[in-house]
Amino acid sequence: MTLANPGPGGRFGEFGGRFVPETLVPACVELEEAFTQAWVDPVFQTELGTLLSEYAGRPSPVTECPTLSEELGLRLLLKREDLNHTGSHKINNVLGQGLLARRMGRKRLLAETGAGQHGVATATAAALLGMDCCVYMGEVDVRRQELNVFRMRLLGAEVRTATSGSRTLKDAINEAMRDWVATVESSYYCLGSVMGPHPYPLMVRTFQEVIGTEARQQCQDLLGGVPDVVCASVGGGSNAIGIFSGFADSDSELVGVEPAGGAAVGRGVPGVVHGSTSYLMQDEFGQVLEAESISAGLDYPGVGPEHSYLAATGRARYESVTDTEVVEAFQLLSRTEGIIPALEPAHALAWVSRERNALSGRSVLLNLSGRGDKDVGQMMEILA
Amino acid sequence: MSGPGAVETTLRERRDSGGRVLVPYVTGGLGGDWTATVQAAAAAGADAIEIGIPFSDPVMDGPTIQEANDRALSTGATPSGILDRLRGLDVGVPLVVMTYYNIAFRAGLKRFAAALAGSGVSGCILPDLPLEEVGPWADAADATGVETILLAAPTTPDERLPLICERSRGFVYGVGLLGVTGVRDELASSACTIADRLKAVTDRPVLVGVGVGTPEQAVEVSDHADGVVVGSAIVQRMLDGAGPEGVGALVSEFREALDYAF
Numbered sequence: 084m085t086l087a088n089p090g091p092g093g094r095f096g097e098f099g100g101r102f103v104p105e106t107l108v109p110a111c112v113e114l115e116e117a118f119t120q121a122w123v124d125p126v127f128q129t130e131l132g133t134l135l136s137e138y139a140g141r142p143s144p145v146t147e148c149p150t151l152s153e154e155l156g157l158r159l160l161l162k163r164e165d166l167n168h169t170g171s172h173k174i175n176n177v178l179g180q181g182l183l184a185r186r187m188g189r190k191r192l193l194a195e196t197g198a199g200q201h202g203v204a205t206a207t208a209a210a211l212l213g214m215d216c217c218v219y220m221g222e223v224d225v226r227r228q229e230l231n232v233f234r235m236r237l238l239g240a241e242v243r244t245a246t247s248g249s250r251t252l253k254d255a256i257n258e259a260m261r262d263w264v265a266t267v268e269s270s271y272y273c274l275g276s277v278m279g280p281h282p283y284p285l286m287v288r289t290f291q292e293v294i295g296t297e298a299r300q301q302c303q304d305l306l307g308g309v310p311d312v313v314c315a316s317v318g319g320g321s322n323a324i325g326i327f328s329g330f331a332d333s334d335s336e337l338v339g340v341e342p343a344g345g346a347a348v349g350r351g352v353p354g355v356v357h358g359s360t361s362y363l364m365q366d367e368f369g370q371v372l373e374a375e376s377i378s379a380g381l382d383y384p385g386v387g388p389e390h391s392y393l394a395a396t397g398r399a400r401y402e403s404v405t406d407t408e409v410v411e412a413f414q415l416l417s418r419t420e421g422i423i424p425a426l427e428p429a430h431a432l433a434w435v436s437r438e439r440n441a442l443s444g445r446s447v448l449l450n451l452s453g454r455g456d457k458d459v460g461q462m463m464e465i466l467a
Numbered sequence: 468m469s470g471p472g473a474v475e476t477t478l479r480e481r482r483d484s485g486g487r488v489l490v491p492y493v494t495g496g497l498g499g500d501w502t503a504t505v506q507a508a509a510a511a512g513a514d515a516i517e518i519g520i521p522f523s524d525p526v527m528d529g530p531t532i533q534e535a536n537d538r539a540l541s542t543g544a545t546p547s548g549i550l551d552r553l554r555g556l557d558v559g560v561p562l563v564v565m566t567y568y569n570i571a572f573r574a575g576l577k578r579f580a581a582a583l584a585g586s587g588v589s590g591c592i593l594p595d596l597p598l599e600e601v602g603p604w605a606d607a608a609d610a611t612g613v614e615t616i617l618l619a620a621p622t623t624p625d626e627r628l629p630l631i632c633e634r635s636r637g638f639v640y641g642v643g644l645l646g647v648t649g650v651r652d653e654l655a656s657s658a659c660t661i662a663d664r665l666k667a668v669t670d671r672p673v674l675v676g677v678g679v680g681t682p683e684q685a686v687e688v689s690d691h692a693d694g695v696v697v698g699s700a701i702v703q704r705m706l707d708g709a710g711p712e713g714v715g716a717l718v719s720e721f722r723e724a725l726d727y728a729f
Contacts, residue, residue, distance in 0.1 A: 092599060100600055102568055104527045105631075106620035106642060108597045247533060248523065260526040265646035267622060355569045355595070356524055368545050369573030370523040 085295075085332035086288065086324070086389070093281020095392035097353070098360050101280040107260075110267045115282040117187050122289065127182065134178045135293065138211065139168045141175075143294075145301040145448070151419040155439045158446040160310060161422070162298045162326060164453065171425065171453030172294060172322045173204035177273060179290035181208035184271035191215040191270040195259040197224055197252035197318065198380035198427065199231025200453055201275030206240035208273075216240035217270075219258040222250040224379040231457050249373035251382045252318075256357050276319025277387035280358030284388050288324045295329025298448060306446055314338040315450035316430040317401065318345065318381035320390045322452035327399060335448075337399035339390060340434040342409070345374035347386035348394045348401035354385075361388040377406040377465075378426040380453075408433040410465060413455065425453035426461075472614040473561040473589040474515055474637035478672040478693070481514050487725040488638075488674055488694025489685070491701045491718050492517040492565065494535040495552075496544025500711055502552050507715030508701070509558035512722030517592065517696065518553065520546050520566035527594040529649030531699040535706060546570050546579075550586040563590035563616065563637070568604070576607040584611040590637045592616045598631055605634060616640050619665055621657040632669035641665050641692065643678040649699045650680030654687050662692035682724030689725060697721060 093099045101111055121127040135141040143166050148159040164172035184192060192209045194216070196202030202218040209216035218235055222244050225232055235242050248254040263272045277284045277291070302310055313330045315323035317339035327337050341349055347362045354363030356371055364372040364384035376382040393399035404412075409426060412433035417423045424432065428451045435447055455462075471479070481488050491508045493501060495518045508516055521536035521544055528536070546566070553562060564583055571579040571593065583591060591613050596604060598617060608615045614636035619628055621642065632639050643658035644651070658675050665673040675688045676696030685695045704714050 101597070102595050102600055103597065104594050104620070104642075105597050105618045106622050106645060108599070108620075109622045109624060109627075247537075253524065257524050257526050261529070261647045264527065267645060353572075355572050357526075358595075360572075363569075365569070365573060367573070368547070369569040369571075370540065371569070 086328045089281065089285055093285065095389045096395060098388035098391040099281060099284060100360050101358065102355050102360070103280045103358050104264060106264050107267060111280050111282070117183060118282055118286050121183055121186055127186070130182055131179055135175065139174045139178060140166065141293065142297045143167055145298060145305060147305070148420050151416065154419060155436060157439060157442045157444060159435065160302070160305065160446065160448045161451040162294060162448060163451055164294060164322065165424065165451050169204045169207050170456065171200040171204065172291065172325060173201045173275060174207070175293055175325070176275065176287050176290040176321060177204040177208040180273045181212050181214070184214065184273065185212055187271065189269065189271035191217065191266070192273045193259055193262055193266070193270045194218045194273045194275060195252065195255040196220050196275065197255065197382055198378065199224070199228040199235065199457060200380060202240070203231050203234050203238070205273050206235045206238035209240060210238045217262065218242050219245050219255040219262070221245045221252060221255045224251055227461055228379055228457060230460060251374070251379065253371065253374070253383055260357070276321040277324045277389055278319045278357060278359060278385065284359065287321050288328065288389065291321050291325030292328040294322070294325035294450065295327060298326055299329035302448060309333040309335045310448040311445040312336045312338060312442065312447045314340060314431045314434060314447060316381060316427045316452065317341050317386060317390060318383050318427065320387040322450050324387065324389060326450040331398065337393070338434065339399055339401045340431045341401055341403045342376035342378060342381045342430060343403045343405045344376045345381055345383055346403040347384060348390060349403045356385055359388045361386055361391045362394070377409055378430065380427045381430065402434050404430050404433040404437065408437060412436055413462060422451070423455035424451055425455045426458045428452045472612055472636060474563060474614045475672065477514055477561050478638050482672055482693045485729065487689040487729045488514045488672060489721050489725055490515045490517055490674060490694065490696045492519060492696060492698035494519040494521065494532065494539055494702050494705065495549035496521060496539035496542070497535050497705055502556055503711040504705060504714045505556065506558050507711035508718045509560045511715040511718035513560055513718055514694070515561040515563055516558065517563045517565045518549065520549055520564055520570055522567040522570055525567060527647055529647040529699060531703050531706065532648050535702045546574065547582070550582055553588060554586040561589035562587065563592060564588050565592040568593045568596045571604060576604050580607040580611045580613050583613050588613065590614040590616055592640060594618060598634060601634065618642055619661060621645055621661055628664060629668045632665065632671055635671060638672040638674050639665055639669060640696065641673055641675040643675045643688065646678070648677050650703070651678045654678065654684040658688045659691040662688060666691070682721050685721050686724050686728045689729065
């Protein structure tokens, strides 16, 4: 572990904390205790380790990209989280939280989802562990990710449509939190990213650190050291934190890539929503702005508090790319390497592609957080 | 802060005279006549009035107050605009603002506390700011004399209740049920339980809100509490276009029911 743990109350510097209604405070305290105990329990570690290897398919490989590397004039390595069961890094987190929920005696998993990747992963964990599952998804996302909606239902989950506000991820989180306030004694809120009230940012990071731990060793084997640059897309920021964690104590440059229409670090100022203090896109009065991105998974006006901390301290930097650049990157990787990426990691690739001159001759490790099958329908319309 | 503020003083007077406290909630900026609605609620016998400042992401609120927020925001309601309208609005009872923490955080805590005080607002409720996080805001509010009201929930453990009551000013807000704001068919048994638990550990006025939507329910829970906060039932009237007169009539129904029973 190379990222520092938060201070008292879940603070990463001035960010983080536990800003939730009183009704939920005891549940957060209980969760913090349960997670802390489970994480040092060899029984839990064995259960989780077995599921990660035998069910999720870990470790995920690191893939060299000879054709694209030559085209871009740099050495590109992909951490293949797209090859996990359910098609993204989200499975790492939900297997951990699902096991934890079972230890805590909860029978119902509650989740929000944007693109549907976290929703599908949660529905999968619920099916595996014999639990009920309810996933909130914004009306706009239900429409643009109908394949994932069907997958969740096939897995036995109930998908509830959030029709308030911008009808995307932000509003799905609002609805999930309202459900949690009402069902806190029986439901477990399986949050999908490194956000929300303490201990979620720390806990989700811990479950995603497996990405960085593996990648550090894999880079050692392939490069004989660490890559010059480690980059990942950032919505809430769980895949980025996961891979950053393996290199935070090294000389690697850490770069998070946000969508231009949802650049909380790039365009936001500190604010408090969904349980923690972090950079937030908001107006002069504190009303949260609606994000706008081609990627449902990154369509969020906030960001996990630890990313705000890494940005404020300068350990990581955050860039943004446009939807047009993302569409090009999506096609570029498909054509050159035979890998169709999800629109989320296509953001990181879009940044690499745009900055190819600055990155010339350098080694770049990119977290390919998910596969693009879910986005093919949307891309068919865009490219038609 | 020296001695209780306007909210606590007013509520204690009602309680000590043997009556029960009635605090209706009005969404600020909802319709052009919302300040007239505040005046009508006061004239109809409210002991204090909560003024909701709409927030884009109100996670403690159900559909009624969400819709009121959306309508108010879509017609241009802002925190400063609402506070401007309250300044000089002398309704004869204390006003308590209810909003979410980011509104205060964005403005700056000292600046927001000063703005409340400068607009004649006596108290403030921030439902997403629990005891562990309330310090910086509560200190800023105390310095201006604004009373910060804390919430206690059915899930709050016994050992935590006295700490909440100690830090709360004005009154202690008992959350009547597990869930968000909104009218329910029946009063939840948890409403009476939280009132009893709070009354056992504090001398501050104890009001119950969330899920108290009819005069009958207000009377039922006031057998255990010092009074009630009524939100969604009032706001639904506003959304239905009842106007100040219609809202005043509803507040009167609650007032008469409480006065008849106690």
